[in-house]
Every structure is written in structure tokens, then in C-alpha cells.
Amino acid sequence: MMLRDDVVALVSDADGTLVNTTRLIRYGQYETARRYLIEMGVSESEIPTYKEYVPCLDKSIGGGARHTFEHTFALLFARRLDILERVDFGELFNRLDMVQDEIATELVKPYPGLKKLLHYVGDNDIKFAIFTSGSIHHVIRNFGIALPELEMTKLYQYKLKTPKQKLRMFSEAMAKVYGIHHMAVVTIEDVSSHKPNPEGMLLAMKRLHAAPSQTVMLGDQAVDMQAAKRAGVAQRIGTTHGFNDKEALIAGGATDIVGSLGEIIS
Secondary structure (H helix, E strand, O other): OOOOOOOOEEEEOOEOOOEEOHHHHHHHHHHHHHHHHHHHOOOHHHOOOHHHHHHHHHHHEOEOHHHHHHHHHHHHOOOOHHHHOOOOHHHHHHHHHHHHHHHHHHHOEEOOOHHHHHHHHHHOOOEEEEEOOOOHHHHHHHHHHHOHHHOOOOHHHOOOOOHHHHHHHHHHHHHHHHOOOOEEEEOHHHOOOOOOOOHHHHHHHHHHOOOHHHEEEEEOOHHHHHHHHHOOOOEEEEEOOOOOOHHHHHHHOOOEEEOOOHHHHO
């Protein structure tokens, strides 16, 4: 087993780590950008294809979605400032959820070993936190779809519940189904700085009442490893089934590398 015997808390990234949303993120951002550029009056011939867009997106991802849009567009339109300078990234970001919500049920999947890992965490009374650059909406939507046994597959669509109410329902479902009774969720709404800033990692450990020496970080990107290292977390597990490869994760500060979630507790 990869987790140390003295582990008190597991803090994990969400997208690309626990839930396979890589296609959702890539296609959702591309389709949002494509529709927006068309409305701007950019001709189809000037709009990058999906194959052209994705490599730039993959180089940019790691912070929040708006940050990713800004960096992706900077790479794509470095020689077309007439287009780049007209883009309203706030408006672009605000359109993303609607597009991703349209395709989420088809593209969101649990990574193999997720349920086994969650049961292990609950059975061993390990404190658990999700530390994500996404929003509460993304957490509720993606985990609800990926884990139908939580019975909240359509909760993200409910308009009569506030995000905090939905998050409370999510935590209650995780306790009921997996026995995880000490849980925290830190999203982009909780912090002022993106990963690799350690602010969110420190907040997750504070909410769990866990010391860095007794905490493990799990993530699929170098920024996850960097945030955990800067927060003083001793064990940092990088998984290669998401956005970054082994070399990038190690360069970011990973102390252990896995190819699947099952390897963590095998």
C-alpha cells in the first residue's frame, strides 16, 4: 500500500485525478471558445480546429478556467492581436458551464479504482478533502454523474438549492455511501490565488484539523504537487491518468507516481 500507516488525511484534486473529466474540459472549453468567436464575427477559417486548440489548452491548464482561457488564447492568437484584444474573458468564462452542462452526462466518468479508494478512506477513518481549481457547481455535477450511488446525478441542475446547500448534501451522501465522516471541499470560490499557490492546500488541512506531516496530496498536475510541497506536505502522489505525465509530476515535486487509483491501496 502506498499510503503511510500514520496518514490522517488525504487531500485530492478532483478533475483528472478522481473523476475523468479530461474530454469534458477540453471539448467544453473549445466549443465555448468556438461559439464565442463566431459571435465576435471571426470567420470559420480563422478559428483554430479542435486539434490545434487542445495542445495550447493542455499547456495552459492548472489554474481556474478563466486563467486557462486567457493563456490558451494568448498562445493561439499571439500573431492576431486584432482578435485577442477584443476577447472579453469574463464573458467567455461565464458561458463555459452552460456548454459543459450540455455534454457532461456523456463525457464524465469515474476513474477505475475511485470507489475502492473512497471505501478505503471511509473504512479506515481517514479524513478527506477535495482541493480543486473548479467551482462548487463542477464538484456537484462531476461527482454526481461519476458516482450515481450518491443519488445526486441531477443535483447540479436544481435551481432551488444554493451551492452551499448542494455541497452539504454532497458531504452527507459521501458519509452515507462511503463512510467518510470527516470531509472538506476547497474550491476556487474559497481562495484568492490559484494553484500552485498553497493557500487552498493550507485551508483544506485547516478544515480537516490535519498536520502537513500526516497529510497526503493526490493530483494529476504539477501545480498540485507544487501547492502541496509549498504547504509542507511530505507525501505527494502524482497520477499519470490525467493531464500531466510522470516527468512533469516529478518535476513539480511528486514523491510517488501511480498510473491508476487502484495502485494507491493495492
